[in-house]
Amino acid sequence: MTLNIAFIGFGGVGQALADMLFKQKDRLSGEHGLDIKVVAVTDMMKGAIYHPDGLDIQQLLNVVHQTNRVDTYPDQSGLIKGLDSIETIRNTNADMIVEVTFTDVETGQPAIDHIKTAFQNKKSVVTTNKGPVALAYEELLEIAKENDVYWGFEGTVMSGTPALRMPITALAGNEIKEIRGILNGTTNYILSEMEQGFTYEDALQKAQNLGYAEADPTSDVEGYDARYKAAILSHYLMETPIHPKNILCNGISNITGEMVQQAKQDNKRWKLLARITKKNGEVNATVKPELLDSSDPLAAVSGPTNAIMYKCDLAGPILLTGAGAGLVETGYALLMDLIHYHQEKVRV
Secondary structure: OEEEEEEEOOOHHHHHHHHHHHHOHHHHHHHHOOEEEEEEEEEOOOEEEEOOOOOOHHHHHHHHHHHOOOOOOOOOOOOEEOOOHHHHHHHOOOOEEEEOOOOOOOOOOOHHHHHHHHHHOOOEEEEOOHHHHHHHHHHHHHHHHHOOOOEEOOHHHHOOOOOOHHHHHOOOOOOEEEEEEEOOHHHHHHHHHHHOOOOHHHHHHHHHHOOOOOOOOHHHHOOHHHHHHHHHHHHHHOOOOOOHHHOEEOOOOOOOHHHHHHHHHOOEEEEEEEEEEEEOOEEEEEEEEEEEEOOOHHHHOOOOEEEEEEEEOOOEEEEEEEEOOOHHHHHHHHHHHHHHHHHHHHHO
């Protein structure tokens, strides 16, 4: 099976996926019977190119690394340049849209419009954007169903760690009563460093120097990033829509070094936890710092690592840990969705 894909956005994550498609081409074909052809790339800062017969991925990556543009790709017969994102979705022969733009998490745009346009044009989508899933899940899912297309978003919660697919497949038959998770590596790293004696300000500076925290760390340290992920988990695993703004959210900026050291003396640890609980048919979600006993499995998760615990009625508590960020890991989440899409198509 040949799958034509178009990248909407081509930053670090998109390039990481493209590199995997190039390097793993033989494995994808041999083990999965999947031949992926990149036919289009559009990026607000890097330009746009489209060729219906496919682009040379190695050449594409080379020109991006050399010029930080995609439209410096060598001219050839049939190559079209300059399409915007909506035109690329509507007017190319891509079967699958890889939506990896920078998105405003307050509005979910422009990713919501990209995904909606793709579905309305009978094209499937894989994405790592939290905004559309957290803010418009029901609407977009309905449009996807109406048009019989696939929507993959594994990378929206824990990057390449399968926090969404694993419980759906491996824990099938269980009812998940509660989900608790360390869903933001930046805050977990900061709290871990504070346990080593660093102040909040110094730990945050270290996180920024290492690339764990943005120059403006508000989304991480105030819990907003984890709140969107909690909304996605509620939508997808609890089948209950919760708007992110209806999730109680407190960050870690008020946690002092004294509080962290006192917790250590009491054999406890502070963690920023997302908690989604189902009781009597109702689902509630919170994101806030919690003081955990050292015997709690989540207390042992340190540094930028993420972890999530599913409390199941049959299997009991199941703990999943792994990277929650990283270009390669997030690119792999997209590849995971592409393989799953192919498996679904073959099964049908």
